[in-house]
Amino acid sequence: AYYAVHTNEKRSTVTLNQKSRFGIGDVYFLAIAMGMCEVVEGDIKRLSERAVHMVSGQKIEADVCLKLYGFNGNFDVDRLMNIKSMFGWWPDEDFRRFVIAEPIGVNATQFGGTSFSPGIRAWVEQSAHFLWYPSDWQIIINCGLMPKHPADPENDRPAYVVDARHGTSCTIAVSTVIQALATSESERQRRAHHVPGDLKRRKQLECHPMQRFLDECRGEWEDYGRKWKGVVRRGTSDVEDTSPRAAREALGRENLAGSLAFQGAKPPSQAKVNLLEVTAPVRRKLLVHLRDMLKGRMLSDPAMWTWLRSAAGTAIDQMWGDFAHEVERGLHATLVQQQAESDAAGPSGRFSCWWRFRAFVLHHYLPHNRSFFGKLQDPVYIAIYLATLIPIHGVRVTIFAVILLMLMFPGPPDEFQMINFILLFKGMQFLTSGLIAMGLASFKYFRCFSWYKEDPLSCIDASGPGASAMGLAVDYLGSITLVWIAFSLLPASRSLTQRHTALDQDGAGGRLRHLLFYDMKCFAVSLLALFLLTAATCDDVRLESGVVQQFSQLIGQRQFRENVFWCTVIYSLLSLPFTAFAIPGLQTILTHSDPTGYNRQGACVVWRLAHASANQVPRAPEQAYDPFDWYAKVATKVFTVMERGREARGVEEVASWEFRDLSRGLWLKLFRRSQEARAGPASAESPSSAPADGKVASFMRQVTSLGREARGGDSPYRFGDFGRGLYWTVKAGRRDSDCPSCPAASVHQVPLGVSSVRFVPEDEEEIDGHVFFCIEVIAEGSLDAEGGAEPWRVRRRYGQFRELALKLG
Known part of the structure; x- marks a missing residue:
């Protein structure tokens, strides 16, 4: 349940009920929903610098304090009109005085539009009607349905300022009691001075197309998300x-x-x-x-x-x-234990040696049936893994370039494998070009200092960490080139399990995309560091020479190669966040991608861990009996019955079960009132439509249906409906006209043509805390309409008048 939002038991209609206006309610709802607002109830004791001290002793940090007075009316209007109490829109039951102001708050179920003109037109018609037909005013006074509102000086609220509930009650009462002001669409179409409903609908959709309206709502919601939290959650x-x-x-x-x-x-x-x-x-x-x-x-x-x-x-x-x-x-x-096909055929054709080599490498390095610990038992995997750890510039980049080529062809590449390649490559970069390279460089410096004390610089120039210029360039530029090649292939990749994965979801794709942009920023930082180090240490470059000559001089300098080496180390160490994805299982959680692997034929299949019983002979299909299926069926039926009982109890929160919900659900199952049947046509719920499966069962269904009608008519069945229906059944034997659902009502299976409808205020009755109003109905063409016989009476609650009018046609 959300703030100010209330639904019926079926969750088919929504009612907004709040004291604030629409704009305030929207902002307040979004603030609460997104965790940007905290509600504290209490009295303020004093204010200090950037703090509010409450009477309860609580101290609240605050930068701004606003005192809101709200929307107050003017008591001069009450004095001018001499208002003691409002009777609907009329002061002191005088139809000659009509005072109306926009009702404060929101109390609405159905929204017919977004402008004031339809509502203002209805107000004008109501005020003018009683000036034209004063005799109808007595009907309004005698109906007893009009709300009243006196002045409230303590809350600075004049009498003419009413709330939304007052306005809604007044409008419904007037339009229901006075037939000339009926609000049904069919009645409006019969009146010449009203715009037909189909024309109004067409004009509304022309001015405000549905898709444009939804796009505006979504855009405004996302704008709140960007401003308040920096993210938009979809x-x-x-x-x-x-x-x-x-x-x-x-x-x-x-x-x-x-x-x-x-x-x-x-x-x-x-x-x-x-x-x-x-x-x-x-x-x-x-x-x-x-x-x-x-x-x-x-x-x-x-x-x-x-x-x-x-x-x-x-x-x-x-x-x-x-x-x-x-x-x-x-x-x-x-x-569910679905077994994916693991023996799919791999690619073949020309260059068979290449396809066999590709299948061999991918099956051992990215297998479809082994975990990380299982791969450690494979000598081929260990050899490839150790080869990527060799601290020789260019070796790691070359090996991963070959693996990327194998993943790309034949295309399209698998989405999980592209994501896995990026994370593996960056993780190995941190380990190989970062930690291991830094450790080896320190050992080389120590070696030159310890064994070549006479000339350590010559030793560093000959065998130092920056001796290989070509290897440094390949390692430095290849570290970012391969990653962005794989990332550019992600939109064209396919997901083997047809699921939304890294790039389609804000969570997974957002993190991977943010990490790659972080990697680009780290590369830019290392380039800036290289530029600054070169400008500070390489001063032997001749400025009068050309750009190509200057670059050749830089590459030939030993100091520049040292700068490149340490910038490569810095760039590799900054890849530390990628190593979190190398933890077994964490990559799947953070990327929301289903693991895949390669079989012996080189085909990409769903990853499945090989168990010890994988080599056992499978049972025949007719013998493959799973006892858990039977327990699952029983548990599903029990939970379904309890869910039905919870709905009948009137609790909207899902899975808020009680033990008694099981008996309620069994009771509803006895009468075959599932959720689909309750949502069907009204004739399916009537006793006459029940199957003839026994006199006792038919009688119980009729009694229960009668009890539900007495309680309200359209809500789901409850456990006490049988007792309530039995009470009315016994009472109907003494006085049929007092029954909330008279026998005459049950024979009408089609909408009636009504000759006249009037209230009977003196014949209302209270049952179980609910007031039932009685109306008299005479159908067109009936003997009652011609002969003046006793009309058909029916009782309904106040909120069901509109639905009853639709049923009566």
Whole structure:
């Protein structure tokens, strides 16, 4: 549930109810939803420099303090009109005086437009009607439905300033009681001075196209996100829709159609899939509680800096979203147990030696069935890994260039392999060109100083860390060139599991893209350092010579090669953030990409860890019985029944189950009132449409339907409807006209043509704390309309008059 937003039990209609106006409500809602606003209730004791001291002893840091007076009316209007109390829009029940101001707050269910003119026209018509037809005013006074509002001097609120609830109640009451002011669309079309509904709809869509309206809303929302948090979250928002339908759709889109839709995989077990769908809200709720508990523990220090608290909270939220995503993916991969095709044929054709060499290298270096520890048992992998660690300039870049060539051809490359290549290459750069190169350079300096004390500079010039000019250039420029070649291929790559991965998601793709731009900035910093070091140390270059000659002189200088070496080391050490992705399992969480690997034929397939039982003979399909399927079916049915019982209990929060929900759900299942049947046509809920499966069952269904009608008519069935319906059934035997749903009402299966409808104020009755109003209806062409017999009476709650009018036609 969101601030000021209320829904019915079916979540089919929404009511906005708040004291503030629309603009204030929108900003307040967004601030709360995005964590930028904190509500503190209390009295202010005093103010000090950048602090507000509360009476409770709490100290709040603040830079600006605003005192808001709100929107106040003018008491001169009350004195001028001599208003003691407002009767709707009329002071003191006098229809000759009409005073109206825009109602404060919001209380609306259906929005017919965004301008004032339709509402103002209705106000004008209401005020003018009673001047033209004064005899109708007595009907308004006798109906007892008009709201009243006296002045409230303590809150500085005159009598004529009413709230949105007062205005809504007044409009509904007047338009319902006075037939000439009826608000139904069919009645409006019959009146010549009203614009037909189809023309109004067409003009509205011409002026405000739906797609443009949605784009404006989305753009404004993202603008708030950029201004307040610096990010725009799509897909997974802080404000979550916890409805069962949204949970099923999100789960089906993101997981079933993604991580389970492997090429060549066997169909999943439907029982397990259903179980995962039903329990999805429970898992989401549990993960949210764990996240809140973790944030409470980590951010509980009151002395923590404000900026650090905000940054840590944002980091936890983002990382927790990745963690929750991987929990869902792991559950689906484990429970559904789909077996991907691992024996797919690899590329072939001309240059067969190259294809065999490619399959050999990729299968051993990027296997489809081995983890990091499993690869350590492979001598070929160890040889390739040690070759990338050789501290010789250009060797590491050459090996990774060959591997990138193997990944690119034949195309298109796999998305996970491109991401994995970038992270592996940068991680090895930090290790090889950073730590190992720095350690070897220190050892070389120590060697020259210890064994060549007479002339250590000659030793450094001959065998120092910057001796190889060509190798330095290849290592320095190749470190950024290969990375950006792989990154440029990502948009053209394909995802083997057809899932949204690194570049499509704000979380994963954003981090990888930010890291690569960080790498470019580090390269620029190293170039700047090289320029400054060259300008400070290389002073033997002749300035009068050309650019090519100057560059040749620089390359030939031993000092310049030393500068290049240490700038390469600095650039490699700055690649430290990439090493976090090398941790087993963390790369999948941070990039949201499903791992893949290469089989013996050189084909890219889904990564599956080889178990000890992989070589066992599989059971025949008719013998492959999984006992967990039976438990999954039973658990799915139990959770479905409890979810139905929760909805009947009237609780909107998903997965907020009680033990009694099981009995409520079984009761609803007995009468075959599932959620799809409740959303169907009204005739499907009537007792006459029930199947003839026994007199007892039919009688119980009729009694329960009658009890629901007495309680309200359209809400889902509840456990107490049978007792309430039995009470009205017994009472109907003594006085049929007092029944909230008379027998005459049940025979009308089509909309009626109404001859007259009038209220019976003296025949209202209160049942279970709800007031039921009685109206008399005479259908057109009936004997009652011609002979003046007793009309058909029906009782309804106040909020059901509009729906009843639609049913009556």
